Amino acid sequence: MLPPRTTIFPRQPVPSLILPLAGGGEFDLSGMQAESFHLLVFYRGRHCPVCKTQLGALQAQAGAFAERGVTVTAISCDTxxxxxxxxxxxxxxxxxxxxxxxxxxxxxxxxxxxxxxxKTSLGLDEPALFSEPGLFLIRPDLTLFFSSVQSMPFVRPRAEDMLAAIDFIKKNDYPPRGDVI
Known part of the structure; x- marks a missing residue:
């Protein structure tokens, strides 16, 4: 039996996370440096056609995120x-x-x-257990600024919308919302 889902509130520290990286190396959130934000995109896995589209859009905007001082990491339960x-x-x-x-x-x-x-529409087997999508915008001090957590694979925040939001947040010193516990 899995533990219950945790709710992470804006302005609160996010959980630590250390995982291996495709191509070698290690992702350690606590050791990451970001000028503006860390963007963590939890995706369902290699089997998911919606994930393919979402990560493709992030790939296309990788330079735009870097220009804004945002590190981007996509994370899954995949092997x-x-x-x-x-x-x-x-x-x-x-x-x-x-x-x-x-x-x-x-x-x-x-x-x-x-x-x-x-099997999915891509003809690939789903893993035994995997996470549904989630997106977390995290400040350099590792506190949550924004999150979007979904129970279905559909309707995800678009890369272009995230970039526009980051621009607005930075320009207006916009504070995190939803932080009342």
Whole structure:
């Protein structure tokens, strides 16, 4: 049995997270440096066609995020082979892809967990358990600024909308919202 989902509130510290990276190396959120924000995009995995589209859009805007001082990392419960296959097959050379997220870690981030339902429209088997999508915009001090957590694979924040929001936040010194506990 998995632990219950945790709710992370804006202005509160986010959970620690250390995972391997596709292509080698390690993602350690606590050791990451960002001028403006860290953007963590939790995706369902290599089996998901909506994830392919979302990560492709992030790839296309990788330079725009970097210009704004935003580090971008995509994270899934995929294995090393599936993560590296996504990087190659989806043409994601500029995205940092972390893998081996456990369902327990996903719950710490407030993500929903799904059990396999077999093959997807891409013809790939779903993993036994995997997280549903989530997006977290995190300040350099590792406190949450914004989150979007979903129980379904559809209707995700678009890269262009995130860039516009980041511009607005920076220009207007806009504060986090939803922080009343």
């Amino acid at each position: 090393k082979d599936r993560a590296e296959s996504a990087v190659a097959d989806w043409n994601l050379p500029d995205l940092r892809i972390a893998y081996d997220l456990t369902p327990e870690q996903a719950r710490q981030w407030g993500l929903f967990i799904t059990a396999t339902r077999g």
